[in-house]
Amino acid sequence: xxxxxxxxxxxxxxxxxxxxxxxxxxxxxxxxxxxxxxxxxxxxxxxxxxxxxxxxxxxxxxxxxxxxxxxxxxxxxxxxxxxxxxxxxxxxxxxxxxxxxxxxxxxxxxxxxxx
Amino acid sequence: xxxxxxxxxxxxxxxxxxxxxxxxxxxxxxxxxxxxxxxxxxxxxxxxxxxxxxxxxxxxxxxxxxxxxxxxxxxxxxxxxxxxxxxxxxxxxxxxxxxxxxxxxxxxxxx
Numbered sequence: 715x716x717x718x719x720x721x722x723x724x725x726x727x728x729x730x731x732x733x734x735x736x737x738x739x740x741x742x743x744x745x746x747x748x749x750x751x752x753x754x755x756x757x758x759x760x761x762x763x764x765x766x767x768x769x770x771x772x773x774x775x776x777x778x779x780x781x782x783x784x785x786x787x788x789x790x791x792x793x794x795x796x797x798x799x800x801x802x803x804x805x806x807x808x809x810x811x812x813x814x815x816x817x818x819x820x821x822x823x824x825x826x827x828x829x
Numbered sequence: 830x831x832x833x834x835x836x837x838x839x840x841x842x843x844x845x846x847x848x849x850x851x852x853x854x855x856x857x858x859x860x861x862x863x864x865x866x867x868x869x870x871x872x873x874x875x876x877x878x879x880x881x882x883x884x885x886x887x888x889x890x891x892x893x894x895x896x897x898x899x900x901x902x903x904x905x906x907x908x909x910x911x912x913x914x915x916x917x918x919x920x921x922x923x924x925x926x927x928x929x930x931x932x933x934x935x936x937x938x939x940x
Binding site: 720746748750755756757758759760763803805807809813814815816817818819820821822 | 860862864869870871872873874877879885887888919921923925926927928929930931932933934
């Protein structure tokens with residue numbers, strides 16, 4: 715059962731543009747939504763995360779927008795740079811407690827930023 | 830990689846042979862996880878641990894077993910490797926069950 719759906723599968727953006735990746739989830743019990751960035755041959759690296767008590771979180775050029783009623787969240791990369799070219803994964807979990815933070819991942823988006 | 834090492838980093842093995850992958854952390858985090866990454870599937874949870882000797886199954890646990898005898902080590906065993914287990918395996922750790930930090934991965938090929 716695919717509980718987190720991510721789109722698009724691939725994205726090409728020009729340097730300086732805005733990259734937008736979207737995710738939708740089904741399980742309303744999820745209460746932690748991280749985004750991971752992965753470069754070829756490396757493990758995923760935690761980029762930014764949000765909890766459903768806020769609708770937006772910004773860290774530098776990266777922003778998560780969260781819509782609880784629509785069960786959707788998105789990653790915005792402002793002023794995209796060639797160094798941002800990587801695969802991005804959204805994920806969701808029920809943090810801590812007896813669910814132990816098990817992450818459910820989206821399928822990933824390959825972002826290419828052209829110079 | 831947040832004090833996480835995985836060994837081996839690459840392995841080629843034959844169908845039917847047992848394989849053990851090791852995850853070692855120096856962060857003293859309570860939670861440890863094993864994921865596999867395959868094209869088109871993102872990362873999927875195999876098994877996880879919420880303490881020494883406390884483990885449970887994830888989404889894709891068939892054909893895998895785990896053990897955690899010390900806080901710092903989490904072992905993933907393929908009892909009899911199959912070609913469908915060719916994948917990249919990632920270990921992750923978490924202190925409170927929210928932020929997870931991933932290791933560098935092990936690329937396993939089963940021929």
